[in-house]
Amino acid sequence: MVDARTLLESSILIVDDNPINIVLLENILERNGFENYTSTADPRTVVPLNAEENFDLILLDIRMPHMSGIEVLNDLKEQIQGEFLPVLVLTAQTDEKTRQGALEAGATDFLTKPFQAWEVMLRINNMLESRYYYKRQVERADMLEAEVRRRTKAIRETQLEMVQRLGRAGEFRDNQTGAHVIRVSRVAEIIARGLGLDEESCELILHASPMHDVGKIAVPDSILLKPGSLTAEEWEIMKGHSAVGGEIMGDHPSELIWAASQIALYHHERWDGKGYPEGLKGKDIPLFARITAVSDVFDALTSERSYKGSWPMEEAIQFIKNESGKQFDPRIVSVFLNYLPEILAVREEFPDP
16 A cells, blocks of 8 residues: 555646636645646646656646647657556546547546546546556666666676686786787777777677687696797697687687687687688688687787797788788788787787886
8 A cells, every 4th residue: 555645745737728627626636635736728838847847647638729638648658658657537528539539549547527526536546556656666677677787797797807817827828927818809809890890799809809828728838838849749739729718618608708719719710711620711710719810810929939039010910911811811901900000009008028
């Protein structure tokens, strides 16, 4: 049961072109303890008044100059778009066409003029109770939605933290600074934006691409940190890090983890089909993996490792150009070259010590 004091705080709008009817309704409301009411004899003001006040109930005449009550109802329906705003129609017209038209336009109930004060108040109280319960339901729904958003955000932040930590763990095996994964992710984001991907996809590749080499966790130090060339057997073990990375991330419904899994598994595939682990070709290779491949190779070439020195920047850029259509997606290479100033700025911002 709704507390009576709560109902008395409701906001009510009276719409009638006859001043006598307005005074009569105002007196009825006042005698029953209602003070929060507004009256208008001009139906054209109803929509702007409701936009300003957000009424809980409207008492509406049907036959009025300038606009009929049904026209007012149609305008209100467009304004509130599905919100429950009870409208009590007070009219001397009792014909079926008028009643049907008003109901189709959104009227909640009818009361025939002349009316009794007790009946007006019963209808008003019943409709205000319905409005109260509707508003409470909306508030509960908003609270639940806010809680779902909060928990979803917390889950996503936890997933992101896990991905970042695993990415750093994989990178620390052969690069103590971890700057490589930062640069790769930032450059991958730049390329994604250059390709015209939406904001969500750009953010996704920024956070997922640090996982590209997580599978290196499973590669023995004797191979990963070997200063010289790898034997054929050692190379096969090294190549296994892609499959291991995909397995570590697994098949999870989270977009972030799914994207990280795709990148870890396929970033060593080649556009010409000569890559690993599955020999995928062209657009069969997931887009995020194709983007990360260019970013990863460029940064690896220009970085010093235990088994190699860093390439001069010009030679690394030329290598990316030469591998367009071979190792790399030509469109991604084109974007990479177009955004070179931004990409080189990332290297300046996050240098190796």
